[in-house]
Amino acid sequence: MTRFPVRRLLALALASTLASTYGLPALAQTVEPFTVRDIRIDGLQRIAAGTVFTYLPVERGEVMNQVEAGDTIRALYRTGFFEDVRLERQGDILVVTVVERPAINKLTVNGNKDIKSDDLLKGLQDIGLAEGETFDRLSLDRVTQELNRQYNNRGKYNVQITPSVSQLDRNRVDVTIDIKEGKAAKIRHVNLIGSENFQNEDILDTWESRASTWMSWYRRDDQYSKEKLSGDMEKLNSWYLDRGYIDFNIDSTQVSISPDKRDMYLTASITEGEIYTISEIKVTGDTILPQEQVERMVIPKPGNTFSRALLEITSDGITNTLSNIGYAFARVNPVPTPNREDRTVAINLQVLPGPRVNVRRILFKGNTRTSDEVLRREMRQFENSWYSQAAIDRSKIRLQRLGYFETVEVETPAVPGTGDQVDVVYNVKETTSGSFVFGLGYSQLAGMTTSIQLSQNNFLGGGNRVSVEAQRSDYLQRYAFSYINPFFTDEGMSLGYNLWWRELDYSDFNTAQYNSTNAAAQAVLGLPITENSTISLLFGIDSNQIQTYSGYTPAAIVDYVHAIGRRTFHAWRSELGWARDTRNDFFMPTRGTYQRVGLETTLPGSTVEYYKLNYEVSRYWRLSPAFVLRTGLDLGYGDSYGNDIVRDICWTMPTQENPTPGASNPCLTTSPDYTRTVTATGLPFFENFYAGGTRSVRGFRDNTLGPRSEALGGYRGQPLGGSLKTVGQIEMVFPKLFDSKAARVSAFVDFGNVYSGTDDFDAGELRASAGVALLWRAPVGPISISYAYPFKKKEGDEIERLQFTFGGGF
Incomplete structure (x- = not known):
């Protein structure tokens, strides 16, 4: 061999x-x-x-x-x-x-809903499965296994992933991945074994994994995922540690699934242990600040029941205080020393401040349209200064409140090669900050209608607000221009201008029948007085020419015009306002308050001397990640401050020489057929407040609530508005219905009305409605759709349950 x-x-x-x-x-x-x-x-x-x-x-x-x-x-x-x-x-x-190996000509994914196509294709590209890349069947097999794993983590155990490969000429292939997600398995029961001192319902109330209920379609808390269960186990651990159970332990967890893979059952076995109290709590380490000042931040006291939550709040308070004076990497380590014989625990809070950190640079990413200068002037953290977490967070909120960005994220990477320097990077995702509306139509009532409106809150990326409008129809002509520079000076003083001319037939706006021709020029000045508060001053001149119609215009309006003795009202106008805004976002705030007080008045020498006082407030309450409560109130009151104007007007009967006689003002006729005294008092009719419609009490037609004129010729009276407005809202916003911040859905209750004056206020006359609303920030401008049911109304109210607006502000 x-x-x-x-x-x-x-x-x-x-x-x-x-x-x-x-x-x-x-x-x-x-x-x-x-x-x-x-x-x-x-x-x-x-x-x-x-x-x-x-x-x-x-x-x-x-x-x-x-x-x-x-x-x-x-x-x-x-x-x-x-x-x-x-x-x-x-x-x-x-x-x-x-x-x-063939090249991938086309990669197609069908049927995916839970995982976005963009995220899915990006993940495939990371492993080399992308159009133009070399095809590897092993990679396709790995993709199939990974997709099954991800869908299983989302509770979808019936998912079917079917890849297919089609051969093409020139050594190419088309790859198709068909996904049948199926329905997610629902959690039918969650059981805690060993919980003796608390009700299971109380413990499970904070969990993300819960048995299916009627609200689960929205909260999606009945869908199992491994990540959610891990988080719930941490919540379970925190529940007991926050109540003094230091020896608490999770003995085991079990997840069971039904044979048809549609129902899931979760079980956790626990050992509660005993309650511990704090015997001693002290602060050690380099506190930087005086020891006494840091010790005052400690919330738990000797003799209190141990609570990890209070220790975390204390640690966060100390670290936040240190981070605001430059110690970005400060840490506080609570070190508990339990004594199991007497069920007590001694706590040592070790303060580790780390080096004091300086901010080297502030960078912005994602602002393709908005200039860096616009973002940089919102910064409260400055370059080459000590790091301040409060200033960085405040800068982020100011960017969010601009309304230019859908999201704002901040990072603080350390500068390579140094231990005491960081960069602050703001990553923004821009969104539409204006609207464009163009309309062309025809109707027998209005004839040919054309309109064009362009508004931009971030004009050319410079942060200036510009609006141009031109509209023309048989009942309306309007030409307007406005401009505001929010940073006219480096200190934040704003300066703006408003110009407009308008001819309007009010009868087409659900108000009294008369015509108005307006022209105005205004200048607006704004000055910040605190981080959240500003004052504003407006000064302008305007003219308003009124045209009434005999037999159609309400007598109260006709008498007011006759008492004044002219149809053109000139005014020197001024307005002083104060506003405070602590909201954390422009479009989708979840907390904070916005309130504004404005006093508008015509100056002496104007045709009519009057004032208007407005107050509006909105408060946002974050009840949970799934619910945000908004409460709002809008009040307005106006009156004249000069003497009442009283005149005698004379009326004559028609004659052959004067076939269309009317009121003569002043009374110059030697033998009038009759004489009547008219008075102009209170707020002018063309400055009245109105209520009803999409921006006040939804479910009622725009401007139709409040006082009306006397009925004429079998027709109901016309809306006159009033000098006192009371409108309020209670609104529950559901931020989880849409992943995008460009849209939100809410359920609301609106209430309000307008009155002739304070003496006429009657709470029993308030109207109220309830309904749902969709607000969408579309690429061409905001769209609002609401459906409301008026549940507090009276006979004669004009109801309009479905209402829609396009191109206006929210």
């Missing part, structure tokens, strides 16, 4: 392995040693020969043997470019024959 050398045996074993792994022909496994004089590559289609040569471990002039052949085959397979590699010899020429 002939004995083979050991090296020869190993080579044959390797050849056998390669043959079984790669399906290589026998010619590739039995290579007699020879000197390679040349190398030829056959079978290439897309890959250049030079690329293959860079991976070959053998070169011209070297000896090719069995070991070198194995190394060559392995090296080429490791590139991932080929699905078959063969080595042949033609004389002293080494022939490498390859079969390229």
Whole structure:
């Protein structure tokens, strides 16, 4: 029997392995040693020969043997470019024959809902499965396994992932991944074994994993996921540690699923232990601040029941205080020392301040339209100054309140090579900050109607607010321009201008029938007085020409015009306002308050001397991640401050010489048919407040609530408005119904009315409605849709349950 050398045996074993792994022909496994004089590559289609040569471990002039052949085959397979590699010899020429793996021509994913397509395709690209890349079936198998795992973590155990590959010409393939997500398995029961001192319902109330209820369609708390259960176990641990149970332990957790994979049952077995009280609590370490000041921040006291939550609040308070004076990496480590004999625990709060940190740079990312200067002027953290967490957080809120960005995130990476410097990076995602409305139509009532309106709160990315409007129809002509520079000075003083001209038939706006022609020019100045408060001053001049219609315009309006003795009202107007805004976001606030007080008055020398006082307030309460409560109130009152104007007007009967007689003011006729005294008092009718509609009490037609004129000719009276307005809202916002911050859904209760004056106020006359609303920040402007049911109304109220607005502000 002939004995083979050991090296020869190993080579044959390797050849056998390669043959079984790669399906290589026998010619590739039995290579007699020879000197390679040349190398030829056959079978290439897309890959250049030079690329293959860079991976070959053998070169011209070297000896090719069995070991070198194995190394060559392995090296080429490791590139991932080929699905078959063969080595042949033609004389002293080494022939490498390859079969390229196909390129992915098109990658399609169908049926995915829980996982967004963009996120899914990005994940596929990370593992090399993307259009234009080389196709690897092993990668496709890994994708299938990973998708199954992710859907299982979302509670969908019936998911079916079906990949398919279609061969195309020129060595290309189309890859399709069909997903049938199925329905998520619902949690039917959650059981705690060992909870003796508390009701299971109280403990489970804070869990994200809960048994299915009628509210689960919104909260989605009946869908199992491994991550949610891990978080709930931490909440369970915190529940007992916050109540003094230091020896609490979770003995086991069990997740069971029904045979049809539709129902799930969660069980946790626990040991509660005993309650511990605090015997001693002290602060040690380098406190930076005076020891007494830091000790005053400690909430738990000796004799109190141990609470991890209070310790965390104390630690956070100390670290936040230190981070606001530059110690960005400060830590407080609570070290408990339990005494199990007397059920007490001594606590040592170790303060580790770390180095004092300086902010090197402040950077902005994602602001493709908005200039850096607009963002930088909102900063309360400055470069080359000590780090302050409060200033960084405040800067983030100010950016959110601009209304230019959908999201704002902040990072504080350390500067490489230093231990006491960081950069502050704000990552923003821009959104629409304006609206464009264009309309063209025709109706028998209004005739041809054209309108164009452009408003931009971030004009050319410079942060200035510009609005231009032109509208024309048979009942309305309006041309307006406004401009505001919120940072006219570096200190934050704003300056703006308003110009408009308008001719309007009010009868088409659900108000009294008269025409008004307005023109105004105004200047607005704003000045910040605190971080959250500003005062504003408006000064302008305007004119308002009124045209009434005999037999149609209410007598109260006609008498007011006659008492004044002219139809054109001129006014020097001023307004002083104060506003405070602590909301944490412009479009979707979850906490904070906005309130504004404004006093508008015409100056002496105006045709009519009057004032208007407005107060509005909105408060946001975050009840839970799924619910935000908003309460709002809008009050307004106005009156004249000059003397009442009293005049006698004379009326004559028609004659042949004067076939269309009317009131003569003043009374110059020597023998009038009758004389009547009229008075102009109170707030002018064209400045009255109105209620009803999408921006006050929804469910009632715009401007139809409040006082009305006397009925004429069988027709009901016309809305007159009033000098006293009371409107309020209670609204529950559901932020989880949409993942995008560009839309929100809410349920609301509106109430309010307007009155002729304070003496006429009657709470029994308030109207109220309840309903749901959708607010969507569309690319061309905000859209509001509401459906309301008036549950407190009276006969004669004009009801409009479905209401829609487009292009206005929210």
